[in-house]
Amino acid sequence: MNKAVAVIKVGIADMNIVREGSVIRTSGLGSCVGVIIYDHLKKVAGMAHIMLPDSTLSKGNIKNLAKYANTAIDELMKRLLMENVSRFALKAKIAGGAQMFQFSNTSDMMRIGPRNVDAVKKCLKEHGIPLIAEDVGGNNGRTIEFDPITGMLRIRTVNKGVSEI
Amino acid sequence: MDVLKEIGNIGAGHAATSLSQLLQHKVEMHVPSVRMVDFDEMMELGGGAEKKMVSVFLRMEGDAPGSMFFVLSPEQARRFVSMMIHSEDVQFDQPPYDELAISALHELGNILTGSYLSSLADFTNLDLHPSVPSIAIDMVGATLSFGLIELSQVSDQAIVIETCLSTEETEQQDVKGHFFLLPDPGSYEKVFRSLGVETDE
Numbered sequence: 305m306n307k308a309v310a311v312i313k314v315g316i317a318d319m320n321i322v323r324e325g326s327v328i329r330t331s332g333l334g335s336c337v338g339v340i341i342y343d344h345l346k347k348v349a350g351m352a353h354i355m356l357p358d359s360t361l362s363k364g365n366i367k368n369l370a371k372y373a374n375t376a377i378d379e380l381m382k383r384l385l386m387e388n389v390s391r392f393a394l395k396a397k398i399a400g401g402a403q404m405f406q407f408s409n410t411s412d413m414m415r416i417g418p419r420n421v422d423a424v425k426k427c428l429k430e431h432g433i434p435l436i437a438e439d440v441g442g443n444n445g446r447t448i449e450f451d452p453i454t455g456m457l458r459i460r461t462v463n464k465g466v467s468e469i
Numbered sequence: 470m471d472v473l474k475e476i477g478n479i480g481a482g483h484a485a486t487s488l489s490q491l492l493q494h495k496v497e498m499h500v501p502s503v504r505m506v507d508f509d510e511m512m513e514l515g516g517g518a519e520k521k522m523v524s525v526f527l528r529m530e531g532d533a534p535g536s537m538f539f540v541l542s543p544e545q546a547r548r549f550v551s552m553m554i555h556s557e558d559v560q561f562d563q564p565p566y567d568e569l570a571i572s573a574l575h576e577l578g579n580i581l582t583g584s585y586l587s588s589l590a591d592f593t594n595l596d597l598h599p600s601v602p603s604i605a606i607d608m609v610g611a612t613l614s615f616g617l618i619e620l621s622q623v624s625d626q627a628i629v630i631e632t633c634l635s636t637e638e639t640e641q642q643d644v645k646g647h648f649f650l651l652p653d654p655g656s657y658e659k660v661f662r663s664l665g666v667e668t669d670e
Contacts, residue, residue: 315508331512334608335614355621463564
């Protein structure tokens with residue numbers, strides 16, 4: 305993970321675009337979902353760190369598009385298309401959506417991880433973007449890093465080591 | 470903000486007293502800070518999103534619901550717990566974790582957050598009670614963000630009442646236990662109203 309390339313960081317409820325020569329990373333995904341949409345040929349990728357499934361859950365006006373699955377993916381698509389990616393080459397990888405705490409009562413709030421994952425998948429489908437790989441669910445945190453050159457998503461956990469999808 | 474700080478002070482004072490009794494060891498409580506932070510800043514307060522921490526999470530239930538965390542490093546958790554169960558054979562670095570150690574950690578979380586909450590309830594005359602705590606030993610960003618779910622539906626910022634606890638022997642060290650009190654949207658108003666404070670902040 306410590307290659308001599310620039311790392312573009314994506315915070316919570318945040319998004320960014322990465323081009324060849326840099327990698328893009330978001331740290332400490334729990335119930336949140338990290339989604340990467342990329343064009344392997346053009347070596348451009350976008351990443352969003354999504355907290356909530358649906359902007360219609362919002363009780364205020366929506367300032368931060370990256371927070372919700374639907375608005376984040378819409379916005380990510382918009383920004384990627386401005387980078388002149390070819391729409392039909394776009395693919396997606398996702399990670400996260402864990403359930404960090406175990407409770408006996410499974411209210412909607414407690415199930416937020418799986419709901420985020422479902423919402424992200426639904427939005428990707430609506431945009432016609434194939435989901436190539438996923439590492440979702442479970443009960444562990446994840447830090448993810450995507451390299452637009454290799455198209456690989458590296459996933460780090462504290463107890464299960466590092467994997468690539 | 471000053472009111473929140475006073476609440477934090479009282480709560481932490483009670484928590485420190487009960488912890489001292491439990492450990493039979495003097496526990497210091499530091500003057501809390503009350504800060505308005507964005508979500509990424511909150512993870513920094515917890516040690517950095519990727520840092521492996523022991524997080525005790527519970528929900529505040531009743532008149533002013535919210536989430537509460539007690540976060541400490543695996544090393545600090547080991548010290549606290551080995552004092553509790555009088556065993557040096559405790560670790561939180563790698564699973565599997567000892568069952569007794571985990572249940573001691575639950576108890577620690579119970580006592581601390583319970584005394585914190587009951588003093589808050591006394592102070593505000595609100596009905597507040599804690600849920601059963603849950604523990605996760607993982608990246609602090611992954612655990613703390615869970616407590617932001619309610620809040621994130623209306624805001625991109627959180628008011629964090631942050632309190633540090635440390636034992637005498639560890640005072641020189643930077644690693645301490647941190648409390649995070651995250652009232653749900655709407656709960657601030659209730660707390661303020663019960664205290665007769667105007668909410669124009």
